[in-house]
Amino acid sequence: MPSRTPSSAKPKPLSDNDLEQISTEIAAGRPPMVWFTAAAVGVTEGRSGKVVSLGDPSDGDFLQVRPTGSKDVLSFGPIEVTLTKPPRDKPAPTAPKTAPEPKTTPEPKEVPVPTAASQTTSEKRAAESAAGTANKPAAEAKPAAASRTPAPAKAAKAPAARKAKAAEVVVTINGTADGEWTVDVTSGKKRTARAVPVxxxxxxQAAKLLNPEVAEVVEGLLETVRGAQEAKVQQLQAELEQARKLLEELSD
Structure with missing residues (x-):
């Protein structure tokens, strides 16, 4: 009878007490160890990592985690990691081997000894059978059935290894009329950088290395920003000149 292995309990998301414990350990200089759940995207379930910092819970993915064996720090939500270490699967016990049944030797059967009369009759029948076989043509002889060798079973095809899907990376450049530029970077469903000033x-310089169509759009935005800043400088110079004249009139 095949053994049954109990299934592991589904890990619970981090509670407020868990987050408070993680914050305390980070403040003490001891980054706590966590394990990724099935809800984590781009990371194998059961893999471990350390929480290096906590962000704003309103952002959703506010736990900054460095997976074990990696130098990158990624953002995760409270349902994607757990403080409970997943159990290891135990191998199913093998069924005990049954002892082979002892072989019994069949008892010898008694063979009756033929009498003289029966020996004579048997000899006559054997002679007649031999004579009849000699008179039959060779064409009537039945050919021996050819032995059939079963065809070898086809080897089962090994399942193809699943290829890991690489996470998509999206870089977004944001610009304002005041000439302020920021960059957002998203890896898969994780935002790894947000509003980084550039x-x-x-x-x-980056626009010149890109596709000419992209470079033309970026250059147009930069030209608009230059025009706005030049107009602002002229306005400030006019206000400064007016202030100087007023100051001279008050000094007379």
Whole structure:
């Protein structure tokens, strides 16, 4: 009878007490160990990692975790990690071997000894059978049945290894009329960088290395920002000149 292995309990999401415990250990300089659940995207279930910092819970993925064996720090939500270490699967016990049944030797049967009369009759029948076989043509002889060798079973095809799907990376560049530029980076469903400030010169240099159509759009935005800043400078210069004249009139 095949053995039954009990299924492991489904891990619970992190509670407020768990998050408070994680925050305390991080403050004490001891990043706590967590394990990824089936809800984690891009990471194998059961893999471990350490929580290096906690962000704003309103962001959703506010736990900054470094998976074991990796140098990258990724963002995860409270349902994607657990403080409970998953149990290891135990091998099913093998069925005990039954002892082979002892072989019994059949008892010898008694063979009756033929009498003289029966010996004579048997000899006559054997002679007649031999004579009849000699008179039959060779064509009537039945050919021996050819032995049939079963065809070898086809080897089962090994299942193809599943290829790990690489996470998609999306880089978003945001610009304002005041010349402020920021960059957002999203890896799969995780936002790894948000509103990182970038200089306008870096945006201009990166645009020149991209597709000409993309470079043309970025250059147009930069030109608009330049025009707005030049207009702002002229306005400030006019206000400064007016203030100087007022100050001279008050000094007379």
């Amino acid at each position: 200089a306008g010169t870096a945006i201009a």
